[in-house]
Every structure is written in structure tokens, then in C-alpha cells.
Amino acid sequence: MEIRPAQMGDAESALVLHDLVAPFLATTGSGLRRRLSGPADGPGYGVFAAVDGEQVIGWTSTGLISGSDPVDGQLRLIVHPEHRGRGVGTALLETAHERLKEGGAVTARVFADPASVGWASQWGYRETRRVHYASMAPSDAPELPPVPEGLRLSPVNELDPRRLYEADEIAQQTKPGDAKITSRPYEQWLAAIWDSPAMVLDLSTALVDTDGRVVGFTLGNGDHEKIWSQMTATLPEFRGRGFAKLVKCATLHRAAAAGVTGMYTANYDGNSPMIAVNQWLGYTRTATHTVLICPL
Missing domain, CATH: 3.40.630.30 (Gcn5-related N-acetyltransferase (GNAT))
Known part of the structure; x- marks a missing residue:
């Protein structure tokens, strides 16, 4: 070996x-x-x-x-x-x-099978929470909810990247998780998201207001066979209006039309609102991992 x-x-x-x-x-x-x-x-x-x-x-x-x-x-x-x-x-x-x-x-984190917790503790790993994986066929998506007046759905690749960056900066700093996220330079974000060949921005969706501001979005990576839904967010002042459900449902419809056969995602166990959205969309839980963190 x-x-x-x-x-x-x-x-x-x-x-x-x-x-x-x-x-x-x-x-x-x-x-x-x-x-x-x-x-x-x-x-x-x-x-x-x-x-x-x-x-x-x-x-x-x-x-x-x-x-x-x-x-x-x-x-x-x-x-x-x-x-x-x-x-x-x-x-x-x-x-x-x-x-x-x-x-x-200064720290390392890993998503691991719960059976591995004892083995990982040898290096000082401790459990912080659990994450649940889910998947579905995009062709099983429910009917698209109505788009509120004054807003429009847009494929992410048709946006001004600066607008998406501004929304993602807010989303990263307010999302649930163990890591404390501050900010990253625009050029770094462009390389990691906008210009990354791993992203499927043509099958990712944003909700945009009349001023061009992104008020909600969902981003995926993968290809036109399998897509991982890696990030979905709504700006804080627009939460509670079903916008996450809307952009994720629109993405499922566009993915199905493009021939994608599998959609995959994961949620922390404390993220009840997004878990409820995914259940409404038709996602089925397939596995659970433990989130482990250790000092380096």
C-alpha cells in the first residue's frame, strides 16, 4: 500500500x-x-x-x-x-x-460516519453536530410557486457577477455552521465560484428585484448528470417569504429539462427551515454524518 x-x-x-x-x-x-x-x-x-x-x-x-x-x-x-x-x-x-x-x-473538520467518532477521537476530534444528506430526481419536482410581483427568476450565469458576490458575502456570514466566516476578496470569489468549471451556473437560479439586486439564490456544482446543491440563501430582510423554495424549485425544473437525473444536497440538523424546504421539494434523506473538529 x-x-x-x-x-x-x-x-x-x-x-x-x-x-x-x-x-x-x-x-x-x-x-x-x-x-x-x-x-x-x-x-x-x-x-x-x-x-x-x-x-x-x-x-x-x-x-x-x-x-x-x-x-x-x-x-x-x-x-x-x-x-x-x-x-x-x-x-x-x-x-x-x-x-x-x-x-x-489551526483546526480541521471532517464529515464522518458516526461509527468513526471513537477512531477519530485519537487525534482530538470532537463532535459538534450532524449533517443529513438527501437526494431526488429533478423530474419529481412539484409545481413552481408563483413569482412575486416586482421580482424575477434568472439563471445565475446571466447575472452581473458583482451582484451575486454581494449576496453571497451576506449569505456566507449568516449561514448556519461551525466555522466563523468573515469575508473573502472579490477576485478570490470569482475564481472559486464564477469562473470555476466545477460550478453549473447555467442550472443555478437567482431571484432578482427591479434594481438588479439578488435577494435569493441557489448554487450547484457537478455536471448535467448529477448536481450537488451547495448553497441556497435568502437575504435576511426577505426571509420567511418562501424565496428559497422558489429558487430551488426553479432549479429543479431547469435541471430536469437539461437531462439531469440526480440532485443532491445536505443540511445541518439545526437548519429546520431548509430541511422543511427540501422535504417539500421531494428530497429523501439518504445518509447522516457527524461533523468532527480537532485542533491542529
Whole structure:
């Protein structure tokens, strides 16, 4: 068994591993290849594989949470069920920690199977909350709610990016979660969201007022087969009016028309309003993970 930086040739075997262990993460082959072919995505970024011959038996990816203060690192880690208990997870986790510390992170967080809590406690991980994964076929979306007068729905890629950035800045600072988000420069946001080939902005939706201000939006990443709904938000003064339900429903309709077969998302257990929205839309819970955090 060898632990090394992941390579382009690992993509096919890594996709098989992801589909076996964590299908609810909506990992795509195009997404894996894109990540492996692109330049390193800044400090703390890394993708590592545990390989046994030609088979990828473990995988971890790392990064920093944009705008977090103090700097918070995050990672994903999966190991093939037939290779657990042999030190694969330990080697991958220690490699991930080193990369995050090199990037300046003072803490690390991971979403893990609740059965892993005891194992992770060896490194000082503690449970903070739980996150629930859900999925649905976009063709099963309910009828689109009416659009309020004075507002319009728009594909995100047709917006002025500065307008979306302004709304996302507010959303990131007011969303539920453990990381304290402050702000990130516009140029950094452009690279991570607007210009990122991982995003499907043509199938993401915003609700815009007559002045062009984005009052609600939902963003997805993936491809035109599987989409991960990574962020949905309504500006604070517009909450409680069903706008999140409206933009998410509109996105489902547009995704179905584009041939997307699977929509995936996740919510923290304390985010009751968004969980209710997703249940109304038709999302079905498929898995639950524990959110673990440790000092580095």
C-alpha cells in the first residue's frame, strides 16, 4: 500500500470507490478529472490516494474554508471497506493534517460516519453536530410557486457577477455552521465560484428585484448528470417569504429539462427551515454524518 498525491490515472478507480462508499456525495468522473488536472488550488489544498497495485483503496482531499477566521481546514476521507483496519485511514488522515497545517489552518473538520467518532477521537476530534444528506430526481419536482410581483427568476450565469458576490458575502456570514466566516476578496470569489468549471451556473437560479439586486439564490456544482446543491440563501430582510423554495424549485425544473437525473444536497440538523424546504421539494434523506473538529 502506498500513500501519494493523486494522479489523473486514479480517476476511474477513485470514482468506483466514491460510488461504493459515499454515493450521496454525488462525485462525478468529470469532477475528479477536473480537480486532478488543474493547478493546486492554493494553500492547504491537496488530493491524496492510497493505492494497492492499480486499485485506489483510500482517498482524501483537503482545503481551507474561504473567509474563515481563524483559518479553518476541512477534509474528506474514505477507505474501501475491505481495506479498513490496516492503517490506511490513519496514513491518509495524518497526510491531510500536514497539508492543512502547511496552509495555515489551526483546526480541521471532517464529515464522518458516526461509527468513526471513537477512531477519530485519537487525534482530538470532537463532535459538534450532524449533517443529513438527501437526494431526488429533478423530474419529481412539484409545481413552481408563483413569482412575486416586482421580482424575477434568472439563471445565475446571466447575472452581473458583482451582484451575486454581494449576496453571497451576506449569505456566507449568516449561514448556519461551525466555522466563523468573515469575508473573502472579490477576485478570490470569482475564481472559486464564477469562473470555476466545477460550478453549473447555467442550472443555478437567482431571484432578482427591479434594481438588479439578488435577494435569493441557489448554487450547484457537478455536471448535467448529477448536481450537488451547495448553497441556497435568502437575504435576511426577505426571509420567511418562501424565496428559497422558489429558487430551488426553479432549479429543479431547469435541471430536469437539461437531462439531469440526480440532485443532491445536505443540511445541518439545526437548519429546520431548509430541511422543511427540501422535504417539500421531494428530497429523501439518504445518509447522516457527524461533523468532527480537532485542533491542529
